Amino acid sequence: MVSLLLLLACAPDPVEPPAVVDDEIVDRTVRASLAMRGVRPTVDELRSVAADPTQLEALVRGWLDDPAFAETVRDQHAFHLGLRTANIGKLPAIGPLAGQDLGAIAHALDEAPLQLIADVVTTGRPYREVLTTSDTMADPITAAAHGLAHEPRGPTWQRTPWTDGRPAAGVLADTAFNQRYMSSNTNFHRARAAAAMTTFLCRNLLDAASPTLFDPAGAEDAVREDPQCLACHQSLDPAASAFWGMHPYILSSDVIESYESGCPDDAYCLPLPFWRNDEAQGWRDHDLPAPGWNEEAVDGLAGLARAWADDPSFDRCTARRFHAWHTGRNVDDVPDKIVSELTAVLQAHEGDVRELVVASVLHADLGTAPRRLLRPEELARTIERLTGFRWEGDPDATSTRDDPCVVGCYGLVDLARSDAHGFRTLLGGVDGWDILEPAHGPSPTHALALEWLTDEAARHVVSVDTQALLPDRRLFLHVEPDEIATAAPVRRQLAHLHAAILGELVDDDHPSVARTEDLFRAVEAEEGPAAAWEAVVSAMLQDHRVVLP
Amino acid sequence: MNPTRRSLLAGLGAMGLFAPLARAAALGPRRLVVIHAWGGWDNTFVLDPKPRENVDGPYVDEDPDDPYDQAAVFTLGGIPFLDDRKRRPAVTTFFSNHAHRVTVINGLHVGAVGHHDGIRRILSGTTEPGRPDLPTLVGASGADDGLLGTVAFSGTARFGPYDDRSIRLGMRGQLRALLDPSVRYPTAPDATVPRPLAPPPAQTRDAVAAWLHDRLDAAATEAADPTSSERLRLRDESLLRAQRLRDAGIASSLPLGNRSTLAADIPAALELLDAGVCRSVLLDSAEPWDSHANHPRQHGQFNRLFANLGRLTTGLIERGMAHDTTVVVLSEMARSPRRNRDDGTEHWPTTSALVIDPAGRRGGRVLGGTDDDLLPLPIDPHTGQVIASGTSLGYDQLAAGLLAHCDVDPEAWLPGVQPMHAAFE
Numbered sequence: 018m019v020s021l022l023l024l025l026a027c028a029p030d031p032v033e034p035p036a037v038v039d040d041e042i043v044d045r046t047v048r049a050s051l052a053m054r055g056v057r058p059t060v061d062e063l064r065s066v067a068a069d070p071t072q073l074e075a076l077v078r079g080w081l082d083d084p085a086f087a088e089t090v091r092d093q094h095a096f097h098l099g100l101r102t103a104n105i106g107k108l109p110a111i112g113p114l115a116g117q118d119l120g121a122i123a124h125a126l127d128e129a130p131l132q133l134i135a136d137v138v139t140t141g142r143p144y145r146e147v148l149t150t151s152d153t154m155a156d157p158i159t160a161a162a163h164g165l166a167h168e169p170r171g172p173t174w175q176r177t178p179w180t181d182g183r184p185a186a187g188v189l190a191d192t193a194f195n196q197r198y199m200s201s202n203t204n205f206h207r208a209r210a211a212a213a214m215t216t217f218l219c220r221n222l223l224d225a226a227s228p229t230l231f232d233p234a235g236a237e238d239a240v241r242e243d244p245q246c247l248a249c250h251q252s253l254d255p256a257a258s259a260f261w262g263m264h265p266y267i268l269s270s271d272v273i274e275s276y277e278s279g280c281p282d283d284a285y286c287l288p289l290p291f292w293r294n295d296e297a298q299g300w301r302d303h304d305l306p307a308p309g310w311n312e313e314a315v316d317g318l319a320g321l322a323r324a325w326a327d328d329p330s331f332d333r334c335t336a337r338r339f340h341a342w343h344t345g346r347n348v349d350d351v352p353d354k355i356v357s358e359l360t361a362v363l364q365a366h367e368g369d370v371r372e373l374v375v376a377s378v379l380h381a382d383l384g385t386a387p388r389r390l391l392r393p394e395e396l397a398r399t400i401e402r403l404t405g406f407r408w409e410g411d412p413d414a415t416s417t418r419d420d421p422c423v424v425g426c427y428g429l430v431d432l433a434r435s436d437a438h439g440f441r442t443l444l445g446g447v448d449g450w451d452i453l454e455p456a457h458g459p460s461p462t463h464a465l466a467l468e469w470l471t472d473e474a475a476r477h478v479v480s481v482d483t484q485a486l487l488p489d490r491r492l493f494l495h496v497e498p499d500e501i502a503t504a505a506p507v508r509r510q511l512a513h514l515h516a517a518i519l520g521e522l523v524d525d526d527h528p529s530v531a532r533t534e535d536l537f538r539a540v541e542a543e544e545g546p547a548a549a550w551e552a553v554v555s556a557m558l559q560d561h562r563v564v565l566p
Numbered sequence: 567m568n569p570t571r572r573s574l575l576a577g578l579g580a581m582g583l584f585a586p587l588a589r590a591a592a593l594g595p596r597r598l599v600v601i602h603a604w605g606g607w608d609n610t611f612v613l614d615p616k617p618r619e620n621v622d623g624p625y626v627d628e629d630p631d632d633p634y635d636q637a638a639v640f641t642l643g644g645i646p647f648l649d650d651r652k653r654r655p656a657v658t659t660f661f662s663n664h665a666h667r668v669t670v671i672n673g674l675h676v677g678a679v680g681h682h683d684g685i686r687r688i689l690s691g692t693t694e695p696g697r698p699d700l701p702t703l704v705g706a707s708g709a710d711d712g713l714l715g716t717v718a719f720s721g722t723a724r725f726g727p728y729d730d731r732s733i734r735l736g737m738r739g740q741l742r743a744l745l746d747p748s749v750r751y752p753t754a755p756d757a758t759v760p761r762p763l764a765p766p767p768a769q770t771r772d773a774v775a776a777w778l779h780d781r782l783d784a785a786a787t788e789a790a791d792p793t794s795s796e797r798l799r800l801r802d803e804s805l806l807r808a809q810r811l812r813d814a815g816i817a818s819s820l821p822l823g824n825r826s827t828l829a830a831d832i833p834a835a836l837e838l839l840d841a842g843v844c845r846s847v848l849l850d851s852a853e854p855w856d857s858h859a860n861h862p863r864q865h866g867q868f869n870r871l872f873a874n875l876g877r878l879t880t881g882l883i884e885r886g887m888a889h890d891t892t893v894v895v896l897s898e899m900a901r902s903p904r905r906n907r908d909d910g911t912e913h914w915p916t917t918s919a920l921v922i923d924p925a926g927r928r929g930g931r932v933l934g935g936t937d938d939d940l941l942p943l944p945i946d947p948h949t950g951q952v953i954a955s956g957t958s959l960g961y962d963q964l965a966a967g968l969l970a971h972c973d974v975d976p977e978a979w980l981p982g983v984q985p986m987h988a989a990f991e
Contacts (some may be wrong), residue, residue: 028694103737137762165642203906203912260862387791387794387797388949389797410751410753411751411754414751414752438738439740440744445729450721451720453682454695457727457796457803458727458801458804459730459797459801460725460730460800461730461733461804461807462728462733462734463804464801465745465811465812466744469747471766473759476763477758477759479759507940532777536773536774536777540770540773543769543770544767544770552773552774555774556778557779560781561778561782562785564801
């Protein structure tokens, strides 16, 4: 344990805030950081912007290299594409996946298309590649599941081409996307086409049309003849025809049964036979229109993907979606004027989304948008960045477990990001299946889960900072958390926590610091300094400036 | 948030006085239980019998050599239904015991053949995204006294603007882990923080809560826009209701683990309603009704569903909640009249619903109807009876009627919709 004197001697010289801090620029910096990374700026970053607001753009550009930016891109697209569901399109731990945790398998399968999108975005390649590339991303699990190349000595996720001859159509050709949007004998891939159109062209046919069907026995006639139906099906059906060749769906039970029967021909053993080239013309057998877009024929799914990427609405939709994510709005609620401004930026930079993101988070609209509920993924990332704490649990180790490891154990769960075992939806998030609209406000379960998370995070950071020397400490720079301190260092530490956690650049004698000192002293008197610091950190992590920035 | 009210409510919770307060308050307004049959049931199996010439229904599954495996229309307590005592005996048992409490509604036109669109319509009465569902609206209208409004056992719940008074149970009953640290998943062996972490003493928790509320109050006065102000208010309310939920001592009655059956959820739903924790619940039948293949599984599903309806109805009666509780069973669609090549069926936009009055004041009747080809017949909106000069019954009309029945102004949520009162009178 280092002494307080040594601690004070080693404390870094902070960047002093200006005499009068511009709260607006500080808040904008916090919002920009949360929007593009899901983490808060450091104290030094806030102070540098407070001292010179023109530094914000440089900060934002620097954040593009933060791995949290790629994570945020994946979070955003998981939301828009309805991926990361708990129970759709998963695989058992069988065949080449034997021994893998079920949770890891489920995570990897849905993560592959998201990794592809993040790779396109973070490397500055044209965003259209998310629809047109012939590649996917593979980790050891998806490589085994889909029969893809993977270099064991390379990074976990590696860009690699599909090996089964499927069309070059980016995420449209991805197995996880097509498993999520199952097809049926009468759906004819329309759900897939509709979901992709909603995401990439911002054309939500279901919300726009909602025709009142009275006689679905004649539905297939109606979609060709009824003006109410034609409005959408003229666009939808040719696009849906392009998806022929993708399997309607393969259930986990299908895979298990296939292995139990010895993997005969046409069985669903791994690698998963999801692309079937001989079915690519299947639309002909059902009197469906040929693949096409805007009344022009396209060459299968790859042709559709190129046509969509060339469609003027693609760039506008991209701009709309990113800004909607950054501001916490619904996609349809982003003002057209802003969409036009951001679209121009995207096009001026040949589809490099990084420039779009910079323009979006620097836009004045971000600063004036209403407070939004921090998404569960952002909350987990924020708290981990501040405290080093990962909120995890092991369902296989609990005595109340009622899912014995029949075909594999689940593995360690990220509690903020899981629906099957965690609290994502109880924290206001979506589940990609039933819950497609995030909560716009906090709920009682949000409060309870947040308290659990922050209590453990506070205990963690107080514990590790007590054991660590100054350069390695996360939050405690001015006191020993487990020792009683005099008023001055306590107030200095509290002011630092106000800056680091709440984004408030305040002096030691600021009234808000005094109010927090009241909290600290009240707990310290009963339980001692370590518990008091835990209470302060936990309270701050639950503060509205954290959860409703 | 009025600090005086906050202090009062927090104090009541701390003194353990919340539960009786909740129970007393819940005796006033009507309770609502909605059971959602996700995926689209085949209503011709039980509720809307059709000639075997017109639909495949359950008929094609019969064993011609088994005299007990025959589907036939049977009427009990004024309700004609399709009876098959071998495959669906619980259906017959249910109507034997409860037909006088049941209103069957046929020819309910949802008008959608997509699940999510249909669910939005049938559960919320509207096509508009972001709108709360019926249990949420009913629950929220009675929750101004500080109680929760609704508890969603089903993932399909939509809370709209009522996040502060509506909660989800979670796929595996995660709500219980929020209230009972002893059932939380263990951490990894090398974790810094042991679990369960001993909760902070009450005075520490109170001090933290006071700090949070003080800062929320200050922020609310400075909120730059109404939306931000409203979200800060929701946070304030949620903190209070969370505390109250913790103090209510209901954790042990909540399900935990893989919630794979409706039977497992019914006892908890009854307990929550009885304890006054909420005024409404949304349950899921937990059956895979979307039978594009293997349609015969719906026999067993209907059998289990009606067995559970019997448990629920009996439970409401035994707990003395029969007179102020309404049960509604809904499915977002039905199934096409003919089987496909996978022995399954496709989506059908006209369905049925069940309304149960556990007190037996209303029941023994069928409202609405369909023709032999399962197309909706026009009804008199005032009586619910089929008449040639009427109009078909829309999902929004049933929703508006249910809201009115539960003392929620339907015009505020479904403007211009003529409520179908007959199902609830």
